[in-house]
Amino acid sequence: MSLGRTRSVALSGLEGRIVEVEADLASGLPYFAVSGLPDAACAQAPARVRAAVTNSGLPLPGQRILVNLSPASLPKTGARFDLAIAMAVLAASQTVPPEEVANAVHLGELGLDGTVRAVTGVLPAVLAAEAAGIRTVVVPLANGPEAALVDGMTVLAVNDLTEAVQQHRARHRGVPLEPREMPLPGRRSDQSPPDLADVAGQDEARVALEIAAAGGHHLAMIGPPGAGKTMLAERLPGLLPTLNRDAALEATAVHSVLGELDGRLLIDRAPFVAPHHGASMTAIIGGGSGRVQPGAVSRANHGILFLDEAPEFRRDVLDALRQPLEGGLVRIARGDRVVSYPANFQLVLAANPCRCGKRYGSGAGCTCSPVVQRTYLAKLSGPLMDRVDLQLSVFPVTRAALRSEPGESTAVVAERVAAARELQGRRWAGTPWATNSQVPGSILRERNWRLPATETRMLDRALERGSLTLRGYDRCLRVAWTVSDLGGRERPTSDDLLRALALRGAVSEAA
Ligand SMILES: [Zn+2]
CATH class of the missing domain: 3.30.230.10 (Ribosomal Protein S5; domain 2)
Known part of the structure; x- marks a missing residue:
């Protein structure tokens, strides 16, 4: 033997x-x-x-x-x-x-x-x-x-x-052979992403994008076709900091399992993954016959998951996003075992105001039935939208804005984002959170982080009147902290809270 x-x-x-x-x-x-x-x-x-x-x-x-x-x-x-x-x-x-x-x-x-x-x-x-x-x-x-x-x-x-x-x-024999020449990497992951300077006008949306990048907040954009929602979403990864070594290795590992590296080296920029609304549960969440494969939520790990025409996605798929949004991973049962993949992504949703897309401004020209008008965005409300801190309306660019000076470039905005991230890193050091978007509202309302009543007066009143839910209140607090970080302030002022309030609830208002 x-x-x-x-x-x-x-x-x-x-x-x-x-x-x-x-x-x-x-x-x-x-x-x-x-x-x-x-x-x-x-x-x-x-x-x-x-x-x-x-x-x-x-x-x-x-x-x-x-x-x-x-x-x-x-x-x-x-x-x-x-x-x-x-x-x-x-x-x-x-x-x-x-x-x-x-x-x-x-x-x-x-x-x-x-x-x-x-x-x-x-x-x-x-x-x-x-x-x-x-x-x-x-x-x-x-x-x-x-x-x-x-x-x-x-x-x-x-x-x-x-x-x-x-x-x-x-x-x-103690004489190792010369290492074999490795195949040259093909397309590198650090191709420069599309630039924010290409976006004409859209001042409010640009601000929202910057806040989303700085605080890691999930973002929803509601607006008619042609308003530039996709163009804006595609510019978010460029605003995000380069991935640290561990995150980059994990992001690369997911693509390695999928066999999608194509000779690329380390994926050290936030991935941008935009599945089609007709995609199956398996394609989005993961699974499949044979070996359990990661889905779009895991390919977007440490990056952006962009759902364009979000209300057109299957309801069970939208519901299934809640698990990764809560825990940063997906668990897929297979027989008597469970396979898990990381799925720690920033969600960006885009939606038309109604199915035909014309229900904005005066709403003239909308051909949707009253039922569709009422229910179209409702598919997005509820537990999913509770996690989306930033919800904004986006409108088509006016002629005047098209003629205006180009806006700031990605590089300029990314610098402010990096500075804001550093402030958050210091503030939340020693906690499970790295960005403001991860901090539970209850923490922001407790003694250490509670803001003076003089600053929160407007928000408190809205809560008392019932025009703001407690969840909406907490979303405002998280966003306000990020606005404050971008401004380099010690803590949010009433102006920061006002800005946060304006970026809340476009979906719930429209639905
Ligand atoms: Zn319509």
Whole structure:
């Protein structure tokens, strides 16, 4: 009996768990099987490994080969364990130095000719290896750049099985081979985003966008087609600070699982994700047959989820947004287990005032039935809109505004946003919150943060009269703190509260 072992990684969501891969060679009739909860694709690994090893001109022991993947409780999906299985077998037969192979994580699918094919989820898998104290990973060449994003990791990116064997042999001799040249990254994520200076007029909307960026507030824009809602939304990511290292790695990891990196390196700018209103629950929230895939809410993690024509989205989809909005992640049940993905996004909703889009100003020309007029925006009200601090009306730009001087550029506004974020970071240090939008209203109303009654008088009266709900009151407080931060003030004044009040409730008013 001879034993070979190495390691690989199984993913559940973005969470990777180390899988021990053991190959046992015994005499007897030729036989090759994989145990340890493989799915159909993983259970077919012996056929691929046998062909790949033989076609690479490497010796395959003609004996009983049993490969076990543990822990057995963890589902092993797809062909991503092929390379690890082949290496464990080759280590058992002393074709590769067993101690080199044992200390490395192997990821990759094998082609029948011995090619090591790219797999999804390499970045989260390498992060898991790093967390487990493993320092060497062998990955498909195409996945090399994303694996190399993890600090302190020796990445052996290989084109085929023979190269992987040569790498291990060379390292064993103490003369590691020159690292293979990694494929050049294609489209970089840091292409400059569209500029705010392109937006003519729209002074109020520009202010709202700046406040949304500064405080991380969810934003709804109600207005007719052609008012520039999409154009405004697309300019929000450019106003946001660059992602810190951990956030960037997490954002990149989601796209790695989806196989959507396209050779990009680190995604360190806030992603902008705009699913179509006809998109399915799976496309928005995540799921799917086979492996549970992240949806749009997770692709928008650390960035913007933009729902254009929001009332046209399916009601169950809109309702399902509440879980990620509350907890920053989605949980998807699959059989007896639950897969979770991060979904910490800033929501931007855009909606026409009614189905035909003409119900603004005098409302002349609106062809919607009275029922549609009443119910169109109502689909957005309730628990979802309770979380949207900024709700504003957007109108088509006037001719005069089109002729006016261009507004401030993204760079200028982003600087104020960064300064406001710094103030918030200092204020909320040591709390679970980083931005004003995350702070519960009850905290802002309690002793430490309560504003003088002279400043809140207007708001208090609106609350007493019933023209403002307590939730609306809290939204005003959060926004007012951000307005104050943008102005570099110690705490909000009555003017800041007035501005916040003006940016509240366009949806509830219109509905
Ligand atoms: Zn209408």
